[in-house]
Amino acid sequence: MVKKKRSRVDIEGFQDKIVPANKSRRPLRMGLYGKPGVGKTTFCASASKVLLIDCGEEGTMSIKDTNTDIYYVKEFEDINLVYWFLAKGQHEYETIAVDTITSLQAMGLKYVLNEASELDLTKDPAMADRRDWGKLNVLMQDIVTNFRNLPMNIIFTAHERTKEEEDGDVETYPLMTPGLRSHWEGMMDLIGRLYTREMEVKGKRKIVRRMLVGPHDKYISKSRSKRLPRIIKDPTFPSILKKI
Numbered sequence: 001m002v003k004k005k006r007s008r009v010d011i012e013g014f015q016d017k018i019v020p021a022n023k024s025r026r027p028l029r030m031g032l033y034g035k036p037g038v039g040k041t042t043f044c045a046s047a048s049k050v051l052l053i054d055c056g057e058e059g060t061m062s063i064k065d066t067n068t069d070i071y072y073v074k075e076f077e078d079i080n081l082v083y084w085f086l087a088k089g090q091h092e093y094e095t096i097a098v099d100t101i102t103s104l105q106a107m108g109l110k111y112v113l114n115e116a117s118e119l120d121l122t123k124d125p126a127m128a129d130r131r132d133w134g135k136l137n138v139l140m141q142d143i144v145t146n147f148r149n150l151p152m153n154i155i156f157t158a159h160e161r162t163k164e165e166e167d168g169d170v171e172t173y174p175l176m177t178p179g180l181r182s183h184w185e186g187m188m189d190l191i192g193r194l195y196t197r198e199m200e201v202k203g204k205r206k207i208v209r210r211m212l213v214g215p216h217d218k219y220i221s222k223s224r225s226k227r228l229p230r231i232i233k234d235p236t237f238p239s240i241l242k243k244i
Contacts, residue, residue: 028241029148029187032211033158033174033220034194039209040157043194044068044097047153047237051093053082055104069093076111079104083146095153095237101184102159102175105140112136137179144180148187155237156184160193173220191222192235211235 032040044052045063054060055073071082112132147154158174174181192211199208213223214230225244
């Protein structure tokens with residue numbers, strides 16, 4: 001195979017594309033997980049010019065009083081339609097929130113099983129084998145990569161799962177298949193666990209929200225920015241963007 005030589009025309013302007021790290025401007029890719037009801041959807045709605053993609057959660061009552069635009073995914077194939085709409089760029093959205101990737105993956109599994117049962121009439125459409133899980137992982141990884149590469153901020157929310165290991169240790173992490181989770185974690189700039197605490201504030205008991213983004217031995221969390229504290233008090237998306 002003959003390698004094509006680079007001409008001077010090919011490399012013209014190459015140096016202009018080199019940007020110092022402290023002047024680089026790029027969207028924020030964020031993962032957010034926690035128990036139902038801790039405020040994941042409310043956090044997403046705090047972003048400006050946001051499109052919230054509701055993946056069968058039907059949990060948007062908490063943001064009814066906001067101006068958030070919502071796209072309801074009814075079938076798994078719908079996620080590709082909204083991606084191509086966003087990729088064309090004929091909109092004013094600055095942030096996209098996929099709520100939740102846990103539910104989207106459940107839709108994806110149903111899609112894979114239905115497709116497999118149509119090809120093999122002897123297959124039980126309610127039982128997934130190794131091939132089905134492998135295909136699901138590929139489909140979901142492609143979705144995460146495609147949305148991550150859009151030129152806008154992206155928030156992926158997920159439910160959480162707590163698992164006790166054989167040695168007695170307990171780990172809490174985003175609820176998705178291991179293959180998807182490892183891919184998702186690598187794609188994100190920031191992974192936060194959202195939780196609530198009842199605290200005494202000015203003499204009154206109050207429920208407050210906290211987000212863990214720093215290292216922890218029991219929770220999955222991550223931050224590529226050194227400008228964020230380990231635990232963020234009363235987190236909103238604009239406040240995190242401002243600090244970063």
